[in-house]
Amino acid sequence: MIEEIEISDLGVIAGATLPLGPGFTAITGETGAGKTMVVTALGLLLGGRADAATVRSGASNARVDGRWVVPESGAVSERVGEAGGDVDPFGSNGDAELTLGRTVTAEGRSRAQVGGRSAPVGVLSELSSHLVAVHGQSDQIRLRSQSAQRDALDRAAGADLDDALTRYRAAFDTWQSHSEELDSLTRDKTARESEAESLRAAMDEIEQAAPQPGEDEHLASTAERLTNLEELRLAAAGARESVSTELADGDDVLALIESARRSLERVVDVDETLQPIAEQLQNLSFMASETAGELSSYLASLDADDSHELEAINERRALLTALMRKHGPTLDDVIATLDRGSTRLLEIDGDSERIDALTEQVDVDAQELDAAASALTNVRRVTATRLGAAISDELSALAMPDATVVIEVTEKSEYTLSGRDTVAFLLRPHKGAEPRALSKGASGGELSRVMLAIEVVISASDPVPTYVFDEVDAGVGGAAAIEIGRRLALLARHAQVIVVTHLAQVAAFASNHLTVVKESDGLVTASSVTRLEGDARTAEMTRLLSGLADSDSGRAHAEELLELARPESKVIG
Template sequence: MLEDIEIRGLGVIDQARLPLGRGFTAITGETGAGKTMVVTALGLLLGGRSSANAVRKDAERAKVDGHLLVEADGEYAQFVDAAGGEVETFTDDDGRERGAVVISRQIAKNGRSRAWLGGQSVPASTLVEGGELLVAIHGQSEQLRLTQEGAQRSALDQYGGEETATALAEFSSRFEALATLRAELSELGASAADREAERERLRALIDVVEAVKPELGEDELLLRRIERLSNREQLRADIGGAHTLLAGEVPGGSLGERVRDVRASIDRGFRSDASLDLAAENAADLEYAIDELAENLASYLADLDTDGVGELDSLNDRLAAIEQLKRDYGKDLEEILKDYEQAGIRLLELAGDDTRLPQLREEVTEAEQALEDAASKLTSVRQAAAERLQQEATEELRALAMPNATLVVSVTSEEKIRRHGRDRIEFLLTPHPGSDPTPLRTGASGGELSRVMLALEVVLAGANPVPTLVFDEVDAGVGGAAALEIGARLQRLARSSQVIVVTHLAQVAAFADHHVRIEKLTEAGVTSSSIRELGESERVEEMTRLLSGLTDSESGQAHAQELLRRAAQSNATVAR
């Protein structure tokens, strides 16, 4: 149950507290006073879409805080705990363990939104999920939505409860399974010529790769080898010259001989001065390095004389074959070898098509029959739910000053099965005996539509109960005795749920347990609204305004007092 809502910087509301309580709370006020902002605030607490336009012009941000009372160990308290929020437990006057939870939503001037649940920062989607356990909002937009086939189908399925949900889940599973099989069949059902062409391409790839038998990176190795053999004479001259300088007979002695002389001189000095130990060590290392380099160059020259004799032509031929393969397929060698590896696997798959296709066709036939069975079961379940729904809704209409009206919930099966089943769902109204049922979207007047929608909403709320029901001007287009019946019905509904109603009708507000007025005040060109719960005399004044527009009208006041008296008597009767 919502105890209250604190609103700051939202639309025309600078700062206000909306007091709520058990039973039926009516919210009234002049046009533009901010009644819409109250519903907007509720929507934000339930995770609704935020907008920077909702922030008051002179405010940096809008903030809405909702204070809830819940069962300490109930489903919502468990939900809050799972989200990381805090539920403050206490014992009420009846000795029951209760929980207090705060929901908060903030919208910055730049449109950024933040949400908190039980003090824990959460995404708005968490408020949406939790809100489904708490509050159901019904308004004129919902009325218009319920005139559409998709919404009517959803309403019927929602009313059908677990049985319909199970049948619908089974149908959806069968529908998706058949769609998957048909997609596979379509893919495999490509023409035999296409599959054979693919086989030929794959076999050609395998043949040419196996003829060349390239290895990964072989083209790069060949290039380096060919480069060496093509420049052998220049290499012999360069490396031979280097070897001669190191160890050969040259004027003044080779580098190796001179380094050995240097080492001998340093060694003689080291025998007289031990501090030359590092120099002696470095001279020895240099001698060894020059000798090792000379040996390496000599070995290289020996190999160069014998290596690659008659090999260059064969290397060029090998490289040409690999380069031709790369040009033919427009890919590098690594990609070609990967395609070659996959080609064998794909050929096996294609070879299995001939056996898979008959099996797949059989599976599709079986899946089609399973879908037919699931669709028929869903139709049967919907038809049973439709009978119950139209009976309960018709009874509600009779309690709403439409004693001769009948709501018809039509479920007709079409040949084509769609994603939601093969059923066409339509809500129709027979306003009086002898008239033909007509669709709600075309056959109901504004007042009739309001009452039909309220009847449906009451029945649907009974099938899927939540602690709090919010009705935003569901009495539009209604007046007189019909409005009184709507008020009385909302009063009865408030015996089992918290009911919050935004209304412009005194006949409806009269039945409320709590009456809240939203007042608009303009000072220095700035408009703001305040919210307060009305006392007895203030309530008579507001009821008079709703009835006649004149708060000091004696006849209006008398009418208001009469309405309140009758509503109180009705309330007492219901309470007994």
């Protein structure tokens, strides 16, 4: 329930406080005074679109703050906590106070506050479904749509429909998922066959070449060696001649080292410090001899006919380069293509089996979906009969005694997330007439009453804490308006009801009467909100009836209306 709303610099309202509370609150005022801004303010608190044009001329921003009474625990409190805000418990009956705020700048930027903390505007939208149901003239137009009519029927169905719809949506999701996978596999079958053919050709080509890891680098090194074969031979031969006595005249490295070692050995007994040096020369002699042997082996390995080997290596390198260009960029990538290709071929080959399995599964899914859809249709049809009769009874109380609402539920072939039913509300304005769709056969005033009748009936099975009606009495007058006021008062026995109205017959049944007053000093026009009681309320009722606040006849009529409505305008509970 909304306790209070504060408005600053919104439209023509410079500053206003709306004391609301339980029961039926009527909001009246002259045309252009800003009554609609009250609904706009509430819309902002419920996450509605922010419009810079609603900011009062000359103000930097518009601000709306609201205080709600909500359960201390439950969906609302949990979502507020998730957003970082808090509710403030009070009393001993489990109630708590929730504050919501919204600011809109003249540049069109918007900020929201939830439970004392900044929060995304989307949080306000999430909370709105738990807090308020708002109905305006646009909702009367929306009621002409089949989706809105189906939503109304589903709300009336309550828990039975929730269970049936949950089962249906589970079946729908399963069927849709398998159907989409089957369609995708079937649609891409040709592309997969082409991919498999290309993979097999690539794998055959790679398998025939049989590349080895690192082979390209090894072949490049070998080719470099063979290309410089003669230079390598000359260098190795020269080096061997320099260290080997086999090809020198006694002045090679080995001979010189041996000569130095023998010179020291002759005198090592005289000075023992020469012994380590002599041993080093001995080691150098061994190393030089080994080096000479290794150079001889290296020269022996250089085949004079290695040109044929170079040709074969270059051919092999050209083959590997072609493979890397097609399946690389590296040789490792080429080799990995074999593993990846084998895995992918298994997947592609398995698709045919998957298509067969999915085809059978989709048939099973379709049978389960059909059964779930039929169960959902049955719930809706049972509810349609009950709801149509209850709405017709309400319309009788709303000065449409001969009107009957018939709700048709028709199955269609197409499945959607909400079922396969088309729901149509038909109105028979009087006996003997053919029922016609609301979109074709109902006037604005009739739509207003049908919408109110629906809310009164549905509130018993799908209660909403607060209802807001913006000129629900449009196109209505006389006795019908009195009955609308009476039904709003009845609805207010179970929920908070806020109504923006221009009819005294409706306002008379309010337990809380607020008026939006427009004032001007010749330069600036501003509106404020005042709670009416006693003579002030009678004067406003007189103005609504006759256009003159001091009309004697109008005043008498106003007092008569207030007296008529008094027993039904009391706050219950």
